[in-house]
Amino acid sequence: AKHAKHKQTVVLKVGAVPTPHAEILNFIKPELAKEGINLQVVVFNDYIQPNRALASGQLDANYFQHVPYLEDYNKKNGTHLVPTVSVHFEPLGLYPGKSKSLKDIPDGATIAVPNDTTNEARALLLLQSIGLIRLKQPANLQETVHDIVSNPHHIKIEEIDAAAIPRVKRDVNFAVINGNYAIQAGYHIQDALAAEKANSLAARTFANVIVVRQGDQNKPAIVALDKAITSPAVRKFIESHYHGSVVPIFLRYDPNGKIVGEIH
């Protein structure tokens, strides 16, 4: 009753995976609190549940995925989740393992790639971009090892859990590692033999977005969230904190998932 004169506090539940998403959300918590929004970060360890929970109304928004993944999810589950803004992009990198350089790649070399759908496809696209293999449908984000049409070095692809790759790196010739796992394992994007470029098409395609239920885009709390998470302070936080393994990229989307502009 004492605080009755204050603006009513609104609870905003946002689902996220731990790194860097939850950390970035926690960073803007004080900012939103000033606007009377109590941001609750629900941490998931998984890429399916945050969407389920959002679609069923147990979350107000989530932040863990990129648009191609979201579209795939919507299509397969008949849901209507839409992106609002993008926040960051985590470039995949190709790191040396047993072999130190791409020049003397041995015949039948093993390369570890993440074993989840999109990361695997991205990894394969990265390998294609440096000319190691050729894929059936280069733009398809569901490519698997079965879609390799040309493999001159007889490369053996090992599908490993993304977080485990840094740990098994020394048992393979090369390893494709997600940005967040690379930095946590103590590698720098600068050590990578190849990486997705920060201003590339990949970056725009795989930027991680805030997702809400269709129709919620203009709710005041969501608008405030979007604004806070694309602020210059966040850009600085990301750049200083993640040393290039996480790159800020602030884009605005329409309900169809089309990019409608950049936020400065």
Place this chain on the structure above:
Amino acid sequence: MMFAGVIWSEIGQATLETLYMVGVSTLLAVILGLPLGVVLYLCAPGSLLENRWVYQAASVVVNIVRSVPFIILLIAIIPLTEWLVGTSIGVNAAIVPLVVGAAPFYARIAETSFREVDPGVIEAAQAMGASVWQVIFRVLLPESRPGLIAGATITAVTLISYSAMSGVIGGGGLGDLAVRYGYERFETNVMLITTAVMVVLVQVLQWLGDRAALYFARRSR
């Protein structure tokens, strides 16, 4: 070390969550698994209520649940979870798949314990005109108590490590913390601390279970 303060409180929180999850789900797993174990024992070929069909049915259900990877089970029973606890995320939602996964496991352990009960004693009860229910409650359960308690301990310990996977649906708990910090963030010290707490929990649990089993075994030998 900078966020050590945060982590300690998180560990406290996670410990409570684990205790809650494991406690409740062990209890429920035992409550559901015990009757299932009794059915498996009684309907097995050559047993009291020999019944091919019931035994096969129970056995198949138990085997289906037990053979499905836990993460798939977690997803597959989400409708059930939502119907039971009203949500598919959080600690309470995590309990449902833990129970569903552990109950058949406990049922098998209970079945094994029942098989060790001296058939002569069961026969003596039958000779006194005990009904099947009376045989169950007055002979089978009391006589296999040490085994059932040891089995519950095994189940609880298994659940502690299983509960790590409940992070998938935001269940939290120590295991989740260990996976998130230790596995995904490479924060070895957090992993060590959480694991240590889990080991202590397991140790205490095992100690209690051993004491209880021994208590009953001593008397009955």
Place this chain on the structure above:
Amino acid sequence: MMFAGVIWSEIGQATLETLYMVGVSTLLAVILGLPLGVVLYLCAPGSLLENRWVYQAASVVVNIVRSVPFIILLIAIIPLTEWLVGTSIGVNAAIVPLVVGAAPFYARIAETSFREVDPGVIEAAQAMGASVWQVIFRVLLPESRPGLIAGATITAVTLISYSAMSGVIGGGGLGDLAVRYGYERFETNVMLITTAVMVVLVQVLQWLGDRAALYFARRSR
């Protein structure tokens, strides 16, 4: 359905991988777990070789391994895995953590079975001058055979569902296939097929285990 052909061959491959992984790791888990179970039984308070320290040490080791979430165990013992099988990825590498995880589990189950052996029979062997080794090999193991077999079945079934997690380090197998296609790619039919195959595997395993346990139990009752 377009790539049905691919998938079927993949399922065949995965089935073989699962059989191999589970077969080898059950065997090794039993081979390692049995002596550990014997130690737990013999050194327990009030038992043949009562020894507080050995018992506590064995118990703590078992509890540590059992309380650590499997995925963390998988990572934590990578150095061991590399030392043993020369690599940390693939089917063979997956067997190591499966064994390390399952052996203590089996040890507890074996311990429980040993406790059910009639102490009178052990006493009779002692009265005949049997050494501790002879008591173990000639009394304890044969007398608890039905329980040990049932326990091995429980362990193998648990390993089938555990082996799903071996996908983390490229272990492959049915569980991994189910998780990757079924869970992550929403290919429900693939998930159903792989799960069905797993259920059939478990069913066959359980049937064999039951038969063996019953065979020995019948004789010894």
Place this chain on the structure above:
Amino acid sequence: MISLQNVTLTYRTGHRLIPALRDVSLEVHAGEVFGIIGYSGAGKSTLLRCINLLERPQSGQVWVDGVDLLSLRKRELQKQRKKIGMIFQHFHLLNSATVRDNILFPLRLAKTPVAEAERRVAELLELVGLTGYERHYPSQLSGGQKQRVAIARALANFPKVLLCDEATSALDPETTQSILDLLREIHRQFGVTVVMVTHEISVVQRVCHRVAVMDQGRMVEVGRVVDVFLRPQAEVTRRLLGWTNAEGVGADLPEQVFREGTLVCELAMAGEAAQSPLLFQAAREAGVTCSILRGTVDAIQDTPFARMVVAWYGDAKQVQAAVRRLEAHGAAVRWLNKAERMLAADEAGMK
């Protein structure tokens, strides 16, 4: 009360068939104490277990208290079984329950009111001499104490039929006696029908009205105890009862008794003849002397009963006369060793 008709039961042990009961028929009257004796492995326990259908015979009929047990449905069988107490050869106590709870078990099954059940337990413990052992577990009891708990448990519900399988085998003579007194007392008070398997001949003598002898799954002899013990028909019965077999060996008798050409016979007498000094009177009158090598004078129920091995010293013909006199008084006589042939030769010589 109990009627078994043409009961057959064969165990299968994988590599062998074991006919434990072959076409056994048996009538036990209401209020009777019925003994079953026979060699180890003869099928006694199996027969007893058929009476309450713990073992279902492969053919034949089982009637108890006018009910055809084999035709009953499970629930009805349970009801019938509540009237049948059983003492098992291996006790089969609940290991996880105290002495008190073991005895309470059948009372709880019968839903006896708590206060009454407690009273009954105290009473039974008193009867079997285990007051003070209420809170012991079976593992903390001696062999005989376990058996007494089993006896108390079987008696708890005032059964109409009591099946005893070697119920006193682990007990010392005095405790056995007190248990038998107890059985007789119960029998008198409640008219319970008792079937007891035992290998202690003296137990049969003391409490049984009739006795059956089993051999290799068959019932070879049934009759009143006095009759069977006085004039056993089957060779098995004779061997089970006696100190002597047909050759007089195994009788533990000093060998010189036979070597010297002494006449040795086995005598069995019932009633007055057993106690009175008939034997010595007969000997005196015939002018011979005799010596009791082995023997017992006891009672079958309340009838005095004597069995002895007697060596005679004197002229063969006079010995014959003395023995005839005994036979006239109802004694059963069996010559041992070569005595029969010697006597026959003697008679032949006379002709």
Place this chain on the structure above:
Amino acid sequence: MISLQNVTLTYRTGHRLIPALRDVSLEVHAGEVFGIIGYSGAGKSTLLRCINLLERPQSGQVWVDGVDLLSLRKRELQKQRKKIGMIFQHFHLLNSATVRDNILFPLRLAKTPVAEAERRVAELLELVGLTGYERHYPSQLSGGQKQRVAIARALANFPKVLLCDEATSALDPETTQSILDLLREIHRQFGVTVVMVTHEISVVQRVCHRVAVMDQGRMVEVGRVVDVFLRPQAEVTRRLLGWTNAEGVGADLPEQVFREGTLVCELAMAGEAAQSPLLFQAAREAGVTCSILRGTVDAIQDTPFARMVVAWYGDAKQVQAAVRRLEAHGAAVRWLNKAERMLAADEAGMK
């Protein structure tokens, strides 16, 4: 051979202390067959289990074959135990092993060559009458068959010491006899020392040289069987042996015997006196008649031994004379009921 000195053992059952052995000392000579009798719960099994240290006494010493067992280290104790065979009250067979494998067990422990072990098993099966049951499991045997397997197992290794706990309790008289013969045979051939706990008095009579009587954890009487049975010192012994207690009740005797004022006594005689018709001669010479109400004539080892309850008819003084004559021949006499007082009154009247 076996020497127990001041052995004390108390069980603790949580709420109670049970002194199973109180300061028990015992000497068993080499080659002796030694019996232990006593009431159920007296501590007989516990005592036996102390001899091979299955139960370690809380104080006292245990010597077997010149070795102080309590001082031995584990391995040495195991070696000593191989020389000690034991037959348990509850058999304790390996449930998972066949009859054959159960008997092979001690032979394997002793590393007996296979061929010899097989021969020995066949021999033992023959001895206990279980040929053909090699491949049966214990669950497929009758009670007596199990006991016989346990006996065969204990004998397999030609033990120097054999401990038997109610080794024949589940056996019919003939099988018991054949087992006892077997024991005696083994005893003669190999000079084995046997300690047997039993509640069958006749078993003690037939095979034991000496006997000890236990009561409530104490050893109340030890001596040669003839001596103890002829002149029992302790009240417990008398009750264990007899058909009669001090009052003559529980003797199962017809009550009118006492009411009529008949003089009744218990007589025990050993040696020639037991078999010869001494009793009747004495009666005849004193001019009274007598009747044997209960009695046995048997042998302790090879010494004839008789115990009987006799009723006398005739003048009290003449009865006294007859009895004195018997006493002169070594008979132990105990007057029952009021007979003693009556006789005393009679004598007082005479003075």
